[in-house]
Amino acid sequence: MPFLMKPKTFKTLDVRPMLAEGNEPFQIIRERVDALTAGHGLTVLAPFLPAPLIEMLRSEGFESDMEHRPDGAWAVNFWRP
Numbered sequence: 142m143p144f145l146m147k148p149k150t151f152k153t154l155d156v157r158p159m160l161a162e163g164n165e166p167f168q169i170i171r172e173r174v175d176a177l178t179a180g181h182g183l184t185v186l187a188p189f190l191p192a193p194l195i196e197m198l199r200s201e202g203f204e205s206d207m208e209h210r211p212d213g214a215w216a217v218n219f220w221r222p
Contacts, residue, residue, distance in 0.1 A: 148182040148220045155186040157214065174198060174219055182220030190215045
């Protein structure tokens with residue numbers, strides 16, 4: 142995939158507080174990715190690499206990349222090509 146296809150605008154959703162409270166963030170993530178428009182993406186911040194989420198969204202046509210941050214969190218970007 143050409144680098145230029147990646148959106149320039151990403152909204153960030155930090156799910157770490159939700160997970161720390163014992164809440165499942167999937168529904169909120171689902172709503173946010175379903176609402177993405179052309180040229181926009183979503184960055185999910187999580188305390189672990191959300192591999193099942195990445196696989197599920199890739200199977201739906203989303204692209205992703207990820208970064209393990211110095212603070213230990215994972216930042217995973219999702220967008221539609």
